[in-house]
Amino acid sequence: MLNLKQRIVLDFGTENTRLYVLDTEKLIIEPTVLTVAEETGTVLAMGLEAKQMIGRTPHDIISVKPVNRGIVADYNLGFIYLKYLFNKATKISWLTKPEVLVSMPTSSSQVEKKIIASMLKDVGARIVHIVEQPITASIGAKIPIAEPIGSLILDIGGGKTQISLISMGNIISYRHLDWGGNDLTEDIRLYFQDNFNLLIGYHLAETLKLQTGFLESKNLRRVKQRLLKQKRLEIVETGDDLGIRISGRDLVTNLPQKVVVTNKQLSLVIQKSLKPVIHLINNIMQDIPPELINDVIDKGVVMTGGGSLLSYLPEYLTRSIGLPCYLAEEPETRIIYGSAKMLENLELFRYTLKL
Numbered sequence: 193m194l195n196l197k198q199r200i201v202l203d204f205g206t207e208n209t210r211l212y213v214l215d216t217e218k219l220i221i222e223p224t225v226l227t228v229a230e231e232t233g234t235v236l237a238m239g240l241e242a243k244q245m246i247g248r249t250p251h252d253i254i255s256v257k258p259v260n261r262g263i264v265a266d267y268n269l270g271f272i273y274l275k276y277l278f279n280k281a282t283k284i285s286w287l288t289k290p291e292v293l294v295s296m297p298t299s300s301s302q303v304e305k306k307i308i309a310s311m312l313k314d315v316g317a318r319i320v321h322i323v324e325q326p327i328t329a330s331i332g333a334k335i336p337i338a339e340p341i342g343s344l345i346l347d348i349g350g351g352k353t354q355i356s357l358i359s360m361g362n363i364i365s366y367r368h369l370d371w372g373g374n375d376l377t378e379d380i381r382l383y384f385q386d387n388f389n390l391l392i393g394y395h396l397a398e399t400l401k402l403q404t405g406f407l408e409s410k411n412l413r414r415v416k417q418r419l420l421k422q423k424r425l426e427i428v429e430t431g432d433d434l435g436i437r438i439s440g441r442d443l444v445t446n447l448p449q450k451v452v453v454t455n456k457q458l459s460l461v462i463q464k465s466l467k468p469v470i471h472l473i474n475n476i477m478q479d480i481p482p483e484l485i486n487d488v489i490d491k492g493v494v495m496t497g498g499g500s501l502l503s504y505l506p507e508y509l510t511r512s513i514g515l516p517c518y519l520a521e522e523p524e525t526r527i528i529y530g531s532a533k534m535l536e537n538l539e540l541f542r543y544t545l546k547l
């Protein structure tokens with residue numbers, strides 16, 4: 193039967209787009225990327241298919257990410273991509289125009305909000321609600337945001353990191369960084385370029401990040417079998433540490449080359465890349481009203497976003513800032529499920545909606 197009151201929530205992220213249809217409970221998650229023929233502008237692939245093509249296409253075919261640091265950077269491609277996802281999720285006609293709620297970074301400007309609203313109207317939305325990501329992330333993480341209790345929520349995405357202190361449904365304090373998990377991948381890639389004269393691809397740098405992260409050597413040993421099975425990373429013994437053999441192209445000779453990076457070296461690269469995040473958390477701590485300090489000390493920091501999934505990151509942050517940091521359950525889907533809860537109970541959350 194045709195549902196005339198469709199409700200859809202959207203998280204249009206730098207790295208991934210999540211779209212959830214409330215009435216059918218259908219969730220779609222796809223990388224926010226398109227493969228485009230540079231000369232004609234023809235879109236050749238979108239989403240997962242396009243992500244697999246990154247760095248593997250001829251030079252006249254490019255990968256375009258229409259969202260940069262949580263903000264629409266390319267209206268036309270963003271529109272084409274959203275239309276594709278909406279069509280994949282549901283049937284939209286003039287009769288079934290959906291009500292859409294989209295979460296954006298708190299740092300977004302009015303112009304940036306208008307752009308996304310107009311894009312969603314072009315895609316077919318009847319009504320568009322724009323809400324702030326720290327609020328939907330908190331709702332998704334089951335933080336009791338309406339209560340007079342201070343909660344710190346940290347969202348690490350692909351291109352943006354946001355930390356907020358929330359109490360009584362409001363963001364009391366907010367800090368953000370143009371830094372995310374993708375910057376960490378890039379720092380890993382650059383490390384090989386700068387220290388080994390080795391050019392490695394985006395996919396290898398990402399695999400290194402996803403598979404090893406902050407692994408201590410004993411854990412690295414444990415995952416050895418799994419990695420070998422996938423034939424992506426080769427583990428070698430290097431005295432008291434473990435190493436990973438990496439293949440790339442030597443920037444001096446232009447020939448294929450292999451180098452060994454130790455687990456410790458990799459951990460140092462990650463630590464260096466994470467410095468701004470630690471700074472960000474320390475920074476917001478200085479803003480906390482005395483009445484809320486105890487709450488924050490008691491409850492620590494709740495972490496959401498895909499970037500939080502870096503192995504051992506909560507432990508590392510806890511050690512570095514001296515406050516307990518916890519991973520929310522399924523951190524990468526907290527914003528989309530929190531958004532769904534909000535749209536389902538719009539009246540209940542109206543006090544926090546800045547429409």
Ligand SMILES: Nc1ncnc2c1ncn2[C@@H]1O[C@H](COP(=O)(O)OP(=O)(O)OP(=O)(O)O)[C@@H](O)[C@H]1O
Nearest residue numbers: 205206207208349350351352373374498499501502
């Ligand atoms: N297991 C993992 N270990 C380390 N990083 C991970 C892991 N899983 C996902 N990531 C990283 O999380 C990032 C994507 O997170 P997410 O999907 O929350 O970002 P986004 O919402 O698209 O971006 P943003 O919120 O910055 O606009 C990517 O950088 C990805 O590499």
Ligand SMILES: [Mg+2]
Nearest residue numbers: 205349350497
């Ligand atoms: Mg995000």
